[in-house]
Amino acid sequence: MDNLLQLIVSGLATGGIYALAAIGFALLWQTSQTVNFAQGEFVMIPAFFILAAMKYLSLPFWAAALLALVISLLVLGVAFKRAVVDPLLHSGFVPLVIATLGLSLFMKEGVKIFYSAEPQPFPAFDAAAKVSVFGAAVSMQSVVVLGVAVATVLALQLFVARTRTGRCMQATAQNPMVARLLGVQVDRMIQLTFLINAGLVTIASILVTPIYYASYNNGETLGMAAFIAAIVGGFNQIRGAIFGGFLLGIIDNLSAAYISAAYRSVLPLLLLVLVILFRPQGILGRVEERVL
Amino acid sequence: MAKKRMLLPLLTAALALSAPAWAQQTVKIVDLCELSGSGAVDGTNWHDGVNMAVNEINAAGGILGRKIDIIHYETQTDPGVARTQMQKAVDADPYVIMGPVMSFEVRVTMGLAQHAKIPEFSGGESSDLTAKENPYFFRTSLSQQFSLPMIAQYMHDDLHAKTIMIFWENDDTGRSTRDVLTKEAAALGMKVIADRPGDNNQVDFAADVVRAKTLHPDVLYVHLQEQATARFLQEIHRQGVTIPLVGDTTLMAQTVIQMAGPAADGVRGWVGLSPVLPDPLAQAFVAKFTKTYGRTPDHNAMKSYMAVYAIKYATEKVGKFDRDALINYMHGMTITPQEEPGVFIKTSWDDNGNLDRASYIVTVDSGKQKVIAVLPPHGTTKQ
Numbered sequence: 001m002d003n004l005l006q007l008i009v010s011g012l013a014t015g016g017i018y019a020l021a022a023i024g025f026a027l028l029w030q031t032s033q034t035v036n037f038a039q040g041e042f043v044m045i046p047a048f049f050i051l052a053a054m055k056y057l058s059l060p061f062w063a064a065a066l067l068a069l070v071i072s073l074l075v076l077g078v079a080f081k082r083a084v085v086d087p088l089l090h091s092g093f094v095p096l097v098i099a100t101l102g103l104s105l106f107m108k109e110g111v112k113i114f115y116s117a118e119p120q121p122f123p124a125f126d127a128a129a130k131v132s133v134f135g136a137a138v139s140m141q142s143v144v145v146l147g148v149a150v151a152t153v154l155a156l157q158l159f160v161a162r163t164r165t166g167r168c169m170q171a172t173a174q175n176p177m178v179a180r181l182l183g184v185q186v187d188r189m190i191q192l193t194f195l196i197n198a199g200l201v202t203i204a205s206i207l208v209t210p211i212y213y214a215s216y217n218n219g220e221t222l223g224m225a226a227f228i229a230a231i232v233g234g235f236n237q238i239r240g241a242i243f244g245g246f247l248l249g250i251i252d253n254l255s256a257a258y259i260s261a262a263y264r265s266v267l268p269l270l271l272l273v274l275v276i277l278f279r280p281q282g283i284l285g286r287v288e289e290r291v292l
Numbered sequence: 293m294a295k296k297r298m299l300l301p302l303l304t305a306a307l308a309l310s311a312p313a314w315a316q317q318t319v320k321i322v323d324l325c326e327l328s329g330s331g332a333v334d335g336t337n338w339h340d341g342v343n344m345a346v347n348e349i350n351a352a353g354g355i356l357g358r359k360i361d362i363i364h365y366e367t368q369t370d371p372g373v374a375r376t377q378m379q380k381a382v383d384a385d386p387y388v389i390m391g392p393v394m395s396f397e398v399r400v401t402m403g404l405a406q407h408a409k410i411p412e413f414s415g416g417e418s419s420d421l422t423a424k425e426n427p428y429f430f431r432t433s434l435s436q437q438f439s440l441p442m443i444a445q446y447m448h449d450d451l452h453a454k455t456i457m458i459f460w461e462n463d464d465t466g467r468s469t470r471d472v473l474t475k476e477a478a479a480l481g482m483k484v485i486a487d488r489p490g491d492n493n494q495v496d497f498a499a500d501v502v503r504a505k506t507l508h509p510d511v512l513y514v515h516l517q518e519q520a521t522a523r524f525l526q527e528i529h530r531q532g533v534t535i536p537l538v539g540d541t542t543l544m545a546q547t548v549i550q551m552a553g554p555a556a557d558g559v560r561g562w563v564g565l566s567p568v569l570p571d572p573l574a575q576a577f578v579a580k581f582t583k584t585y586g587r588t589p590d591h592n593a594m595k596s597y598m599a600v601y602a603i604k605y606a607t608e609k610v611g612k613f614d615r616d617a618l619i620n621y622m623h624g625m626t627i628t629p630q631e632e633p634g635v636f637i638k639t640s641w642d643d644n645g646n647l648d649r650a651s652y653i654v655t656v657d658s659g660k661q662k663v664i665a666v667l668p669p670h671g672t673t674k675q
Contacts, residue, residue, distance in 0.1 A: 003502045003505075003506065006498055006502055006531070007498055007499055007502060010496055010498030010499075011496065011498070013496075014495055014496040017495065108328075109328075112327070112328060112332075116336070117327055117328060117332035117333070117335070117336045118332070118333050118336055118547060118587070119333065119518065119519050119522075119547065119551060121550055121551050121553070130530050137530045137531050137532065138530070139526070139530055211495065211523075212495065212519075213519055213522065213551050215519065216328070216332075217328065217329070217332070220493070221493040221495070249496070252496060253496055253498055253499045254499075256499035256500065257499035257502060257503065261488040261489055261490075261499070261500065261503075262462065262489045264499075265491070
């Protein structure tokens, strides 16, 4: 029983990591029907902004993190939308997918050349600290990741449902044409979503890099896991992202413990296939209501 | 205007005439290395070790008066890409080929170099690589067929282990490690009670550690790649497992120690080379490397650096750039640091290209490697 609890708690902690990255998929899809295949790299790169600021500008960690947030908002929020998404959005889905795939390669190779291929340790809140959850040991870092993932989803849900700006974003997501007729500044709402995503990936980067270590290829694994989590949970639901992340984390651990360690990566893919076959909108997702 | 018109053809002709003379001043070496993918840490260190040796040799006048023209090709830790790059390397017609490091890449590329009769100095450690009757293949580190029996002996004699659990990287080298170690353990009366594959992208090792806690073997043997090893050590530390952890060069790698932090303290393992070797020449290399690249070298940097110097030494002994003469000289060759300071540990090669030299059992103490035993050379090569 202790072992099962340990596996579930650890799985939830890992699922929290996937969820943090998956939220961005859901956000961008909802407002601009953009599937950002560079989302994993978006989570990877702010950690290197921080490390570079600490190394080359000799800034303390928190000052470097603030600088990284500003750079991320400008590069991953504003520049990404204006330079990549806006020119391609009207060309259809496929060109944008190819562009984000290209962007992910560019970011990965850029970090490798500019910084290093070697994984770097990254400052954690307290690397050695661990907490006991009903006898199951879990790192403090993972608890923080879990807490932030849940808090982020709650905050986003409240923002979208309870604020005027949030409702405008929702209207933009569902029917941009009608939203525009009703006076919603659609472009502004879409830009806001990209900025929120840029902020979220910076937070995610600060939280998950101590676990992953700062490495140029972190985005590959993280991006793929987050993408699966978002589809399984429901691509058009923010809460679906967190549900998918948790589910993936727990399934991964239970299959490794009770089925086979060698085939642990097969089960999440099997789940993905089943969801696409029998519930394509995702477990918590709703049938798409968006009008182009 | 007419003068200007004549200037260009004259300049071109002058360059064309001078090209062969310039080419004679260099000797081409191609290096295949993993600068991205799961082998990036190993490949980057290998690459930097090669570069450092080449720069030093060129600064000192080159080999037989010819400077080394080094070309690096990146394999992306992908056997398919590695094979394409090896074909490019062979087409470039170099004097020798360095790399690749990962055994699964070596296995699919070594035939091309052999067919072209180009000597290859590889970082691969899998035991089968030198069993292919390839006279052009040379190791730059000890084969697993030598290292794993020493590790098994250490677990048996010093840790009094009777049961072992193996965590292995889910690739050819990992599988080979598991198979050879299982055989060697059995020969000493020890039993491998479980083995579990892992992946460098694996984030969560809770299930693996839970299994280890349940089975409680006398020793946990870890052969995963760097990032996975660091995460594994942290999970072991988190769940409070106190079973002795033993491994080889990857477990003891400086990158792993740095990433795992206090969780690496107390692990022990066998290394062919280490940045803490109690040797002034090795320490001088470590200091130079650290100054040049801003980080501590690992065993891959050390072995590639020494390999370039071994090629220089053997070529100068042969007295000409002749590939067949080079391989004939190197089969059965022993170099001492007195003869060639760039090879800072006495090293020998046998007729199959297997390398032999002293190796070490090290432990991690307060985030630093510490040598606890020096193991003599295996003794299969002429000394």
